[in-house]
Amino acid sequence: MSNNKKTDKEMTYEQKLERENELLRLEVEYLKKLRAYRMNPKGFLEKHKQQYHSNSKKSSN
Numbered sequence: 388m389s390n391n392k393k394t395d396k397e398m399t400y401e402q403k404l405e406r407e408n409e410l411l412r413l414e415v416e417y418l419k420k421l422r423a424y425r426m427n428p429k430g431f432l433e434k435h436k437q438q439y440h441s442n443s444k445k446s447s448n
Contacts, residue, residue: 424431
């Protein structure tokens, strides 16, 4: 394990809460995208395909 990552025993209570909060935010973001996909799969894929293409152009420069 790298020195930057603390084990659960080394983390303070506040750090554990911040980590849990971060994971919950990611989960909520994922669930929102999943719900959007289920409601309109074609529209969701078109929207994200456009975002992917614009991001790939930026990273290739």
